[in-house]
Amino acid sequence: MNKSWLRLGAVAFAAAFSLPAFLTPAAAAVLPLAWQEGEAEKSGEEPAQEPQTPEEKLAAWQQDYQEQMTKFSQAARAAKTPEERAEVMKLQPRPMEFVDKFMELAQENPKTPIAAKALVWVAMNGRGTPASAEATKRLLEDHPDSLEIGTVVQMLGMGMPDPGNETLLRKVIETSPHAEVQAKATFSLANLLKQMIDFKGRMDADPQMAEAMSRSLPKPSLEYLQAIGTEANPLDKLNGRIEELYQKIVDEYPDVKLGNRTLGKVAEGALFEMRYLSIGKIAPDIEGKDFDEVAFKLSDYRGKIVVLDFWGDW
Numbered sequence: 001m002n003k004s005w006l007r008l009g010a011v012a013f014a015a016a017f018s019l020p021a022f023l024t025p026a027a028a029a030v031l032p033l034a035w036q037e038g039e040a041e042k043s044g045e046e047p048a049q050e051p052q053t054p055e056e057k058l059a060a061w062q063q064d065y066q067e068q069m070t071k072f073s074q075a076a077r078a079a080k081t082p083e084e085r086a087e088v089m090k091l092q093p094r095p096m097e098f099v100d101k102f103m104e105l106a107q108e109n110p111k112t113p114i115a116a117k118a119l120v121w122v123a124m125n126g127r128g129t130p131a132s133a134e135a136t137k138r139l140l141e142d143h144p145d146s147l148e149i150g151t152v153v154q155m156l157g158m159g160m161p162d163p164g165n166e167t168l169l170r171k172v173i174e175t176s177p178h179a180e181v182q183a184k185a186t187f188s189l190a191n192l193l194k195q196m197i198d199f200k201g202r203m204d205a206d207p208q209m210a211e212a213m214s215r216s217l218p219k220p221s222l223e224y225l226q227a228i229g230t231e232a233n234p235l236d237k238l239n240g241r242i243e244e245l246y247q248k249i250v251d252e253y254p255d256v257k258l259g260n261r262t263l264g265k266v267a268e269g270a271l272f273e274m275r276y277l278s279i280g281k282i283a284p285d286i287e288g289k290d291f292d293e294v295a296f297k298l299s300d301y302r303g304k305i306v307v308l309d310f311w312g313d314w
Contacts, residue, residue: 054114057105061098062121068093095125103131106138116143123152127159140168150181157188160217161196163224183253187263190245190270193238200228239274246271283308 051060072091079085102122106115119142122135136152143149153172156165169192172185203210203225214222227233246267249256254264276284286298286308298306 054109099126099131111142116146116148120148144175150184153185153188157191161199161221180256183256186245190242193242200225
């Protein structure tokens with residue numbers, strides 16, 4: 001459409017509706033928009049539609065969140081000053097704004113693959129919230145055969161100690177038909193129990209931390225931690241269970257992938273640490289040469305006080 005005709009049309013539009021002269025440019029902006037819409041109708045182009053199917057909704061919401069996250073990450077990398085960083089934080093995506101939609105989608109499509117994917121999204125992106133706990137519970141109850149569970153079980157072995165997660169992980173190990181899911185659940189259970197011991201050790205060594213934990217942890221978690229090392233739950237027995245879990249991974253699931261490594265290799269490292277690098281264990285022998293190029297071994301100094309200084313030059 002010729003621009004002069006647009007300008008004349010805009011003037012006529014403004015005059016017909018008694019618009020002030022200064023609004024004529026705005027009227028000119030309206031006309032081409034209306035013309036473009038009319039041309040789109042003539043050409044048969046369909047306007048963008050809202051996602052309709054469960055699959056379309058899930059994909060659209062996931063893409064929306066990911067685009068927000070990408071925009072936030074790019075802005076965070078570009079921010080240089082404290083003021084700029086403060087502004088960037090306003091762009092940080094808020095998963096809880098999406099949670100209700102995903103939970104409703106799972107509710108509307110019970111026991112379907114789409115429901116499983118929606119529940120996994122909530123469980124992973126809403127960590128530490130009641131919604132995440134509910135999504136995890138529903139996923140394990142309604143989708144026990146789903147491979148999607150493998151994503152969530154890894155989360156259950158991290159974060160604050162929660163004995164309820166031990167129950168969930170044992171259930172997955174017993175009921176999942178997938179070796180990959182069983183392997184990841186076994187690994188997470190070992191990590192969870194090891195984390196419980198670490199928390200208890202820090203609480204015993206730091207009264208202030210113990211006091212803070214007693215105020216912040218749910219009662220079942222606190223009671224579980226307090227029982228570690230007692231007659232009801234002796235430390236050596238708990239460590240034995242952890243070793244059994246890691247050994248099971250080495251024996252039965254060595255090739256299951258964990259990122260760019262295998263669970264077998266990671267479990268072997270964990271076992272080595274528990275058996276040789278823990279307090280009270282005999283250190284693995286070390287061989288080398290001293291400054292005079294004389295060969296020696298760590299075991300040469302058994303019975304003496306030895307300080308090992310590990311350092312690097314890079």
